[in-house]
C-alpha cells in the first residue's frame with residue numbers, strides 16, 4: 465500500500481457514517497482533534513526512538529503517518545501538495561549539491 469492509496473481511503477471516510485469507521489469517527493470530531501491525535505502519536509514515536517525500540521518505533525511511525533494523513537484530510541490539504549513541496553526542496557538541494565561540487 466502507498467501513502468497515496470491510504471490518503472484516498474481516508475478522504476473517502478470524510479463522507480462516511482462515523483459509526484462505520486474509526487477514521488470517519490476521528491474526522492467527525494474535527495480538525496483540532498485530528499491535530500491533537502497526530503501530536504500524541506508523534507510523542508509516542510519520539511519515546512520509542514529515544515528508547516531505541518525499533519519494533520516500537522516502526523509501529524508508532526505507522527501511527528504517525530496515518531494520523532498525519534488524517535490531519536491533512538481534515539484541513540483539505542492534498543497529499544500531492546506536500547509531495548510537490550518535497551520535490552521542490554529536492555530540486556533546490558540538487559542545485560546546492562552541484563554548486564558544492566563545482567567549488568571543489
Ligand SMILES: N=c1c2ncn([C@@H]3O[C@H](COP(=O)(O)OP(=O)(O)OP(=O)(O)O)[C@@H](O)[C@H]3O)c2ncn1[C@@H]1O[C@H](COP(=O)(O)O)[C@@H](O)[C@H]1O
Nearest residue numbers: 470473474477484485486487488489501504526527530531
Ligand atoms: N492505518 C490505519 C490506522 N493506524 C492507526 N489507526 C487507528 O488509530 C487509533 C489510534 O489509537 P490509539 O492508540 O490512540 O487508541 P485510541 O483508541 O484512539 O485511544 P484514545 O485516544 O481513545 O485514548 C487506533 O484505533 C488505530 O486502529 C488506524 N486506523 C485506520 N487505518 C487505515 O485507515 C484506513 C481506513 O480505515 P477505517 O478507519 O477502518 O475506515 C484503512 O486503510 C486502515 O487500515
